[in-house]
Amino acid sequence: MQSRRLHHGSVLIETLVLLPVFLLLVFGVLDFARLLWTDLVLRHALAETGRYAMVHGSSAPTPATLADLRNVYLAATRSIDETQLTLQAVPDWSTGSTPGARVRLEASYEFLFLWDFLPAPSVTLTHNVLVDVTQ
Numbered sequence: 001m002q003s004r005r006l007h008h009g010s011v012l013i014e015t016l017v018l019l020p021v022f023l024l025l026v027f028g029v030l031d032f033a034r035l036l037w038t039d040l041v042l043r044h045a046l047a048e049t050g051r052y053a054m055v056h057g058s059s060a061p062t063p064a065t066l067a068d069l070r071n072v073y074l075a076a077t078r079s080i081d082e083t084q085l086t087l088q089a090v091p092d093w094s095t096g097s098t099p100g101a102r103v104r105l106e107a108s109y110e111f112l113f114l115w116d117f118l119p120a121p122s123v124t125l126t127h128n129v130l131v132d133v134t135q
Helices: 002-055 066-076
Strands: 085-090 102-112 122-132
Touching: 002 066, 002 102, 002 122, 066 085
Parallel strands: none
Antiparallel strands: 085 102, 102 122
8 A cells, every 4th residue: 555655656756857848848849830830931921022022113003112012021921920020122122123123022030939948039030032023
């Protein structure tokens, strides 16, 4: 009878020791998956924005501004915190969006991990796409 109580006590201690390690591993994997998902969403959104910029240059019937490109980018990233998001054009979109011009759209996003105890609480995801303006 007494050996049974000791056995139950050792199971409790083993659980208390291993449970935090297991939970840390599980939530770490989930947070890393969230990072990869966010990266894929941002890449897709920038590709969509590049396609939009390609046909909405300065000679298009409805020329786009950088604010319009940002709105297209934000529409493709609905589930992303837009305050952490930046989008810029090199050279400047207002002067470089003539037909035949090449413009590089650069986007960056500050990804925040859910856990504050990590050595790096955030990661900056940056992507760029080269656009040949056709209109």
